[in-house]
Amino acid sequence: MSNQDKQLVLRANTFPSVADGLDAYISAISDIPTLTAEEEQALAYRLLEHQDLNAAQTLILSHLKFVVHIAKNYTGYGLPLIDLIQEGNVGLMKAVKRFDPAYNVRLISFAVYWIKSEIHEYVIRNWRIVKVATTKAQRKLFFNLRSSKENLDWLTDQEASDIAKELKVSKAEVKQMEMRLFSNDIAFDLPVNSSSEDGDFSPSDWLASHNADPSQQLEKEDYTHYENEKLSTALAELDPRSKDIIMQRWMQDEDEARPTLTELADKYEVSAERIRQIENQAMNKIKDLLTV
Numbered sequence: 001m002s003n004q005d006k007q008l009v010l011r012a013n014t015f016p017s018v019a020d021g022l023d024a025y026i027s028a029i030s031d032i033p034t035l036t037a038e039e040e041q042a043l044a045y046r047l048l049e050h051q052d053l054n055a056a057q058t059l060i061l062s063h064l065k066f067v068v069h070i071a072k073n074y075t076g077y078g079l080p081l082i083d084l085i086q087e088g089n090v091g092l093m094k095a096v097k098r099f100d101p102a103y104n105v106r107l108i109s110f111a112v113y114w115i116k117s118e119i120h121e122y123v124i125r126n127w128r129i130v131k132v133a134t135t136k137a138q139r140k141l142f143f144n145l146r147s148s149k150e151n152l153d154w155l156t157d158q159e160a161s162d163i164a165k166e167l168k169v170s171k172a173e174v175k176q177m178e179m180r181l182f183s184n185d186i187a188f189d190l191p192v193n194s195s196s197e198d199g200d201f202s203p204s205d206w207l208a209s210h211n212a213d214p215s216q217q218l219e220k221e222d223y224t225h226y227e228n229e230k231l232s233t234a235l236a237e238l239d240p241r242s243k244d245i246i247m248q249r250w251m252q253d254e255d256e257a258r259p260t261l262t263e264l265a266d267k268y269e270v271s272a273e274r275i276r277q278i279e280n281q282a283m284n285k286i287k288d289l290l291t292v
Contacts, residue, residue, distance in 0.1 A: 022082050029064040037106065044101035059096050059107060060089075066108050067092050070115050077123050084119055091118030227290075234289035241268060242282040249279060 035043070035058075046055040071084040095111035103110075157171070164171045235243055248259050261272040261279075268275070 022085075025085075026068055029061070029068070032061055032064065034065075035059070035062045040107055041101050044099055044107065047096070047099075048101065056096055059099075060092060063092055063096075063108060063111065064089065066111075067115055070112065071119060074119055074123060079123060079126055083126075084122065087118045087122040088115045091115035094118070230290055231286070234286045237289060238282055238285065242278055242285075245275060245279050246282050246286070250283075 043055040043059050046052040067088040071088045074084050091114040092111055095114035160171045160174045164174045261275045264275045265272040
């Protein structure tokens, strides 16, 4: 390990992390020297050929300042810079792991994609309660639409057409994404110090249910399950003919026509009166079994 590597590793154990304070973190990483192309190549080969974790650490530390620079470009989405930096650092570590010095390019040129990718995913996950982009094309539109707008007004048809042509999407997709981007989320509950008496309302005012007590719902579900089990046990005690008559007469779906006594009499080649007697006997037996 070179003296520079040792100094960087030592510094890694002493300088503040992102969680310790953003200003202290940025100040600390700004003092870390940038590697020359030759130093970067040597460290990359040590990592690739010998799995040298100290080399990986040196590569990561020397590029942290670049992550901060990239992350600052995404502060317009209203998300904390400290979180954007941490996500970008994850992307940097992934890039270092996958970097191949044989391509003879600087690490930062390779790492930019991974850093931005992680930040993009974080923005998509957290910028709105409801996801605004779920496909690759929508993500591209999401991050390009903000920079493509010339002002804060809604896009004209011509502007929407131009953006759609540039990004290779439909005009309808541009309009839909614009609505998603520049509409506001509505809080489920009223903010603190707000009151419905002052004319403030929230979705929870209309969705509230006084019958939705969890304990009562659980008790009701348990009781229904218990009754269904008892009914299944009682039906199992009936002979096949009695069970079939009960199932067809009383356990059909609401939209299915219930067979008449005459129809069942024809099926079993007995009189309708005999079917009525079998039905009454079976129902009485089921009642007795359910009350046990």
